[in-house]
Amino acid sequence: MPWSHRGNAMTGDRKSSAINNAPTNVSPKKLNRRKFLVKTGGVLAAGAFGAVPLRGWAADPINIGALYPTTGSMAQIGTGCVAAAKLAVDMVNEAGGIKSLGGAKLNLIVSDVQSDTTVTRTETDRLISGNKLSAIHGCYASALTLIASEVCERAKVPIISGSSSDQLNKGRTYTFTPFARASQFAKAQLQMAKLVSEQAKVAVIFENTAFGTSTSNGLKELAPGEGVEIVMFEPYSAGFTDASPLINKVKASGANTLFSLSYLNDLILIVRTVKQVGLNIAINGGSGGFVMPDFYKNVGKAAEGLQGVAHWNHDVNDDAQKVNAEFKKRTGEFAFEYAGGLVAQTFMLADALERAASADPKKVREALSTLDVSSGYAAMAPGGKVKFGPDGKNVYGRPVGVQWQNADLASIFPKEDARAPLIKT
Amino acid sequence: MWETLAQAVINGLLIGGIYALVSIGVTLIFGVVKIVNFAQGEFVMIGTYISFFLATQFGIDPLVSLVVSMPVLFVVGVLIQHFLIRRVLGPNDMPQIFLTFALSLLLLNLSLMLFSANYRTVHTSYSDEAWHIGGLYIPVAKLIAFAVAMALSALLWIFLHTTDLGRAMRAASQNRDVAMLMGINPNRVFAVAFGTALALAGAAGSLLMPFYSAYPFVGQVFVLMAFVAVVMGTLGNVMGALIASLMMGVAESLGIQFVGADSGLIVVFALLLLTLAFRPSGLGAKRGR
16 A cells, blocks of 8 residues: 555645544554453353353363454454354363363453554564463464464464464474465465376466465476476466456466466456356466355356365364354354364364363463374364474374365365365366 | 457457546546546545445446446535535645545545455356457457447547537636636536546446456556556547557557566556657647647
């Protein structure tokens, strides 16, 4: 938003100084919203306690911090994450809480990081200093999680995250990432191209900023090793008005699979244009916005048969299906990758708390580092097992290849995780 | 090769039609009211949201919702002219620039607050359709948008050249003071010009909806091209803006096709620089001026 920056530069006369004062007028409102969220979280927790007969030795609740953007540009996924986090805490508490701590209940403390890196830093600080936390989870968006995890490392509070950035596994001891890493996604995509055709000819189009260029370079490096030929490798400027010229080029390249590393709006245009051109090509839209319920709502039938990759999918096992059904009941949407992953993460925390028999964050970290599960909600992930290596990475973590089939995401890759056959378009 | 070239030209012309609606609005306001409306893109955005909500709430086809978005934005334009622009018209340009710029920021952030940054699309029966002729294809939604854009441009041209009000607008754009001396009411003329320009932006928004998304920044994508076209087609010249817009569309498309997918704008701006070097007043300027 270069315009708004210039807007701030407008100083000088009385009117514009009023503009400059605006932020101070806004922040108390946001503070109130935060307080509101914290309070509602408290009220919900109180409601949960009401159901249990209070005994003299009733255990203190265990505070779990949740850092998600519930306002700003990332709010849509962020609010979905909060809904999933609440569902997960309810599930743990309904099952009797943490038994080694006298049946202590989990108490979720939600904090809005407002889709902003600076706010994420201050909010993480505030959440840790203002509450006695045993662990934190968040923030879904890698850019925000990187910052939150730095703060958590310094404060020595464990953070468990569904974010896929490989950077989260570098030089950190309090950060745990139970799902596939970004570097694994590229490999999975290339292998999926070979499902479409033994002679995989891939056209890679990518938006020309950090996200597109870094991911596309990963694909380019791995392609020869996977026996995939890249016949077109083309950057484009995000936010174009017309995808036709680009698709014209893809058509001319003779590719049989198209990897589109794009933001959602561009991807929608690309998918529609491929359809209009009548080009018969398998499209792999990658992860992120592509594997969200909203994508199908926006693209409609044209999304059928499109492939992507995710770190979690709701059909991986029966437990995931149960979570999906409950999440659908609460929100009306299927449990997207971050939502389902978050339920698994909460159960991983519960497992660690159970074994640590303590709410002390350092002891919870110790217990997380020796976590080793292969059944139950905590193991509800592609691969079906969770065990953290010294870098906080799940040694069994792998992505799952998905395809849009009948308005739903079906797991199709790898073979062990496939729950539906690949539909060739 | 020829097929690819022809396809690229078709693609460029079709999207150029949308650029034309936006740039004609900008150039009309500049020609008549003598201010640069930086907020033009945001009115396109409002047009897309009007069509989006009419389509999702009442099931109205985005093309039909043109009959709502255009009058609504016309009235908005008249009101903005009457209550805001009129007060800053004077010898000094700065307040006008700040006013329309502030309007742009306000509308942009207001829509972010109200609608969030999510992309919203409308799916019509013809959204994914295309006609195939030989090896070429023509997307139906874009062809309709192009045809309506050209029809609206033609209507505007007829209005400007055959009606009294239209002639008064052209007179005011040629020489405001003399026009006033001849008994033309400038406030009325300005209000109609501003309203018409915004109605065109609204039309652009509605026409976009079957094949593009509604989101707060949508206007900024199109307004950049519009400003280039306005300068290239000579400031204030409606026909010049129209022709320049189509040229920009084709230049962008050829650039993406033959230079590189991230080089569409390079070709556009190279063309602009060349035009300015050889015809500093733009393509629409009368020779010898």
